[in-house]
Amino acid sequence: MSVVSLQLGQCGNQIGHELFSIISSDSNGPNRKKYGDKAHFSQKQGSGNNWANGFCVLGPRHEEVVEDLVRREIERSDRLAGIFTMMSVAGGTGSGVGTYITQCLRDLYPSAFILNQVTWPYGAGELSDAILVHENDTVHQICSRLMNITHISITDVNKVMAHQLASILQPAHTAHSGGQYCRNPLGELLTSLVCHPEYKLLSLCNIPQMSSTSLAYSVFNWPGLLKHLRQMLIATAKMEEGIDWTVSAPSVVRATEENGFKDPALYVPWLQTENSFSTWNSSVPLNGYEKSATLISNSQSLLKPLDSIVRKAWDMFASRAYVHQYTKFGISEEDFLDSFTALEQIISSYTHL
Numbered sequence: 001m002s003v004v005s006l007q008l009g010q011c012g013n014q015i016g017h018e019l020f021s022i023i024s025s026d027s028n029g030p031n032r033k034k035y036g037d038k039a040h041f042s043q044k045q046g047s048g049n050n051w052a053n054g055f056c057v058l059g060p061r062h063e064e065v066v067e068d069l070v071r072r073e074i075e076r077s078d079r080l081a082g083i084f085t086m087m088s089v090a091g092g093t094g095s096g097v098g099t100y101i102t103q104c105l106r107d108l109y110p111s112a113f114i115l116n117q118v119t120w121p122y123g124a125g126e127l128s129d130a131i132l133v134h135e136n137d138t139v140h141q142i143c144s145r146l147m148n149i150t151h152i153s154i155t156d157v158n159k160v161m162a163h164q165l166a167s168i169l170q171p172a173h174t175a176h177s178g179g180q181y182c183r184n185p186l187g188e189l190l191t192s193l194v195c196h197p198e199y200k201l202l203s204l205c206n207i208p209q210m211s212s213t214s215l216a217y218s219v220f221n222w223p224g225l226l227k228h229l230r231q232m233l234i235a236t237a238k239m240e241e242g243i244d245w246t247v248s249a250p251s252v253v254r255a256t257e258e259n260g261f262k263d264p265a266l267y268v269p270w271l272q273t274e275n276s277f278s279t280w281n282s283s284v285p286l287n288g289y290e291k292s293a294t295l296i297s298n299s300q301s302l303l304k305p306l307d308s309i310v311r312k313a314w315d316m317f318a319s320r321a322y323v324h325q326y327t328k329f330g331i332s333e334e335d336f337l338d339s340f341t342a343l344e345q346i347i348s349s350y351t352h353l
Helices: 009-028 051-076 093-108 136-146 154-168 185-193 222-235 257-262 300-318 323-327 333-351
Strands: 002-007 080-088 113-120 130-135 201-207 293-297
Touching (some): 002 009, 002 051, 009 080, 009 113, 051 093, 051 323, 080 093, 093 113, 113 185, 130 136, 154 201, 154 293, 201 222, 222 257, 222 293, 323 333
Parallel strands (some): 002 080, 080 113, 113 130, 130 201
8 A cells, every 4th residue: 555745835845855865765776766756846946935925825836736746646546545645833834735635645645644743833733634743843952962073054954854754654553453564654553543523633753863973872672762752741841851751640550662662640531441542563773773662642631832822823813913914815803713713723632632
C-alpha cells in the first residue's frame, strides 16, 4: 500500500526535503531521493503571508492543477493507504492553500486516511483524520539543549522535525501484521490513536536526540528509553531533558519495557486498556541511531499551547488587528466567530478528558 505525501508552502517543502533525505539515506544511500519532473507546482508569487489570500484566492485558482498532481501519484500506487500533508499553520501558502487543498482532497477521496503534519509558529481540522503538531518553540529547545547547536538555523529545526517524522514512517511490525511489515501503517496509526472525532490532535516525542559527537560515545537500552518516554507522557514533557520525575500516575504498573504503558491510570476510563496502547517495532536503525523510541499520543499535552494561541487570536480580533487583511479576500467576521467557537469546543473536549 502507498502513502502519497504532499508538501505545501515553504515550511512543508523544507521539512519534506529533509524527511525524504533521511528516508533515502537510511534506505540505501543519499542518491535515491528524486522528485518527479511533473510532481511539483509552483508560482513566482506566494500568498503574502495571508491565510485568507491562500484559502480564498490562490487555493481555488490552482485547485485543478494540484488535484491533478495528486491524482497522478495516486494512480501510480498499487493501493492508496492515505495522504500525508506537511504544512505550517502560519503564513499563507502552507496554511491557507494547504487547508483549502486538504478540504478538496477530503471530498475527492472520502475513504482515504488523511494525516496533516502542521508546524505551530514561535510563541504562539475538521478536514483530516488527525493533525500531528510540531511546535517551533519545542524543536528550537531540542536544537539548543539536546543537539548543542549554538547558532540555530531553519535547516537545523527542519532536520529535527524530519527525524521525528521519519521515525514513524519506518517499515514496522505491528501486533496485527503477522510477522510481516505492516501493509497499511497510516491506517493502523490513525485507527489506534483517533478513537473519537472530537480528539484529533497528536503530539510526538522521540528519544534519544543528540549531536553526532555525543552519539558516538553513548549507549542506550530499551528499558531505559521506554522508562523515559513513559515519564514524558505522564509529566507532559516535550523532551527528555528536564523531565519532572516527581509526577506520577494515580496507580503504578511496574514500568518494564512497554508494559508500563498498559497502566489503566494513564488513560480515560471509557477507553479499554487493550485498545489504549499499540507497539510497533522495526529492526532498521534510524538516521544513525542504533536504538531509538518514539511515542505518539492523543492527549492533553497540546491543550496549554492551543489555549494560549486562541486567547492571543481573540485579543487581536477584538481589537480589530489585521481583520481587514482577511475581509478583503472574502473572510467575514462571522467566519472568525465560527472558528473561535470550533476551537473552544476542541479545548473544552480535551479539558474534560
